[in-house]
Amino acid sequence: MSYSLTEIIKHTSIYSFGRLASKAIGFLLIPLYTRFLTPEDYGVVEMLTMFIALSGIVIQGGISAAIFKFYNECKSKIEQDELICTILVFIFSLSLLFCVCTSLLSPTISLIFLKTEDFSFYVVLMVVSFFFSTIANVPETYLMAEKKSKIFTLISLATLVINLGFNIYAVAILNLGIEGILYASVAARVFNNILLFSVFLNKVSFKLKFNKLKQVLSFSIPMIPAELGLFVYAYVDRFFLTHMSDLQSVGIYSLGYKFAFMISMLLVQPFMQIWQQKMYEIKKDEDAAIKFGKMFTYLFAFVLFAALFMSIFIKDTIAIMAAPEFISAWRVVPIIAFSYVFKSMYLFFQMGMFFNSKTSYLSYIALLGALISICMNYLLVPHLKELGAAFAILISTISIAAITLFVSQRLYKIKLEFLELFKIIMLGSFLFFFYINISIEFPFISIMVKLSSIPVIFFLIRVFNVCNCKAFSFSKLIDSRY
Structure with missing residues (x-):
């Protein structure tokens, strides 16, 4: 089965806008x-x-990934409804049980984290x-x-407006x-639930x-250690800063x-939400290895140049948006932004484990990442x-x-475009x-000067033919099947 690059870009763009609306509240309120x-x-x-974030991993685990997998395998609308409703209950x-217990232990939790x-x-x-x-997920x-990307985006926009207010x-x-x-967060979440369930209950x-639940949990539970490992690797820095520095840091x-x-929210996460579903369709094509390699090249280029643009403008942006005592925050942004380039690579190449049902490998990798993060934070913070x-x-x-x-290429080898990737890295x-x-x-x-030079970047991209841009046109994107 062939797939349209246009379809992936279309839905990724819409979900990106929707995710921006639902997640950008903290950014807009800076x-x-x-x-x-x-x-x-x-x-x-x-x-x-x-x-x-830690609580979400414990409660939800890999439920979203499981829904995508088993929803596509259902043979009828009735089976799909049974799957979704069973997971919801x-x-x-x-x-509910977790939140009641956690509320009773709130003094202890406050002591541990703060x-x-x-x-x-x-x-x-x-x-x-x-x-x-959690239940809105x-x-x-x-x-x-x-x-239903348009409905998703409209609900996200409405929630954003209410949350801002x-x-x-x-x-x-x-x-x-x-x-x-x-x-404000509680009120906005309640409003968001009302909108989501008004649509959900009308369509399902x-x-x-409950026999379907066993399949879902057997797929998702092995992913929880991986999610916990990723949590440690992503959040342990705040813990070290709290206990080895201070809350101001x-x-x-x-x-x-x-x-x-924002790199993850606008590009990586929306892409992966669509990709987790489309990659199973692409795998059925004879030239899937080539298509996977080409898609990775585009993903790598988009995320790398997004991180570059973020790094170029961040100091001026924070100087305009934030109070003076926060200005030093700009120094960490380029480092973290470029880490999302590698995060997108990590998420993309999980396909080898998914295709071979080796989700336990993700746990080993994530736990190793967590160990490396703990060691690095202990040494550097x-x-x-x-x-x-x-x-x-x-x-x-x-x-x-x-x-x-390394692991994914041995489970399911794809044809990487090494020359294109090299050109992207060198130019970036x-x-x-x-x-x-x-x-x-x-x-x-400063912003105006940098903006005026942006056309030079696109000129260099074309001169060095990054991602075969000379042979790439909008009409080809619309008409061709990759």
């Missing part, structure tokens, strides 16, 4: 937060977010928001499996600080068949990380603080990407070192 919160307050919010029950029991009420509010976020995944009112008008942020017949680092995370944490995540990401590529490196040395005191002028 000017508000950095003026009404101290770096220490920002650090508290980040550590609470870290706890919720399971997630709802488990989440070195004091004073923030236990914040933990309870965060857990309530987490409950609504099932209808969201259903919309993606059904390729609640945050501005609670933080800027009522001056509730961190508590206002958490109240409520049917249960956590706040500054977290602001920089939030900017760099005491001396370099925020920069040490950034370099630690870059080193650990490169490590797991290289190992995943040249442009990075060229722009990083441009220093203009006034942010707006």
Whole structure:
């Protein structure tokens, strides 16, 4: 079965916009937060977010990936409805039990993550928001499996508007600080659930068949150690900064990380959501190995140049958007942004494990990545603080990407375009070192100067024929099947 590159780009673009709407609230509120919160307050919010991320792994595991896999294998609409509804009931029950237990233990959790029991009420509010976020994941995944990208985006936009309004009112008008942020989060999550389930219940017949749950869990549970390993590798830096530095360092680092995370939110995650479904279709083609190699080249190029653009403009952007005490956050952004280039490589080459049902390999790789991250943070954070944490995540990401590529190529070999990848790396490196040395005191002028030189980048891309751009045209993208 052939596939259309246009279809993947189309849905990735729409989901990217939808994900931006649903996840960009923290980014859009940076000017508000950095003026009404101290770096220490920002650090508290980040550590609470870290706890919720860990909770999400425990409760959800690889459920989303399992839905994509088994939903496509269902032979009828009835089977699909049974699968989705059974998973929803399971997630709802488990989440409710978890949240009740966690609320009772909130003083202990506050002590572990924030070195004091004073923030236990914040933990309870965060857990309530987490409950609504978790159960919303099932209808969201259903919309993606059904390729209802426009509905997904409209709901995300509506939630964004409500969330912005609640945050501005609670933080800027009522001056509730961190508590206002958490109240706004709960209210926005409830609103989001109302919208999602109004669509979900209208399209899905409520049917249960718990023998399907065994298949789902047998696929997803082996992925939980992998997710935990990835959590440690991605979040342990905040823990080391909290206990080996201070919450101010956590706040500054977290602001920089939030900017760099836009690479993942806008490109990597939306692509992978579509790719997890399309790769099984492409595998059936005779020339699948070539198609996989070409798609990786495009993904690598897009993410690398996105990280480059982020690095070029980040110092000026933070100077404009954030309060002066947060300006040093720009230093960690290029390091973390380029780590997402390797993160995309790691996620892409998991296909070898998925095709051969070797998901346990992902656990070994992720746990090794976590170990490397712990070691690097232990060595670097005491001396370099925020920069040490950034370099630690870059080193650990490169490590797991290289190992995943090595293992995947032995399970399912694809034809990599080494010449194209080399040209992308060389051009990207040249442009990075060229722009990083441009220093203009006034942010707006600096941005205008850099923007005026952007056409030179596209000229160099065409001169060096990166990704075969001379033979690539919009009409070919629309008409051809890759």
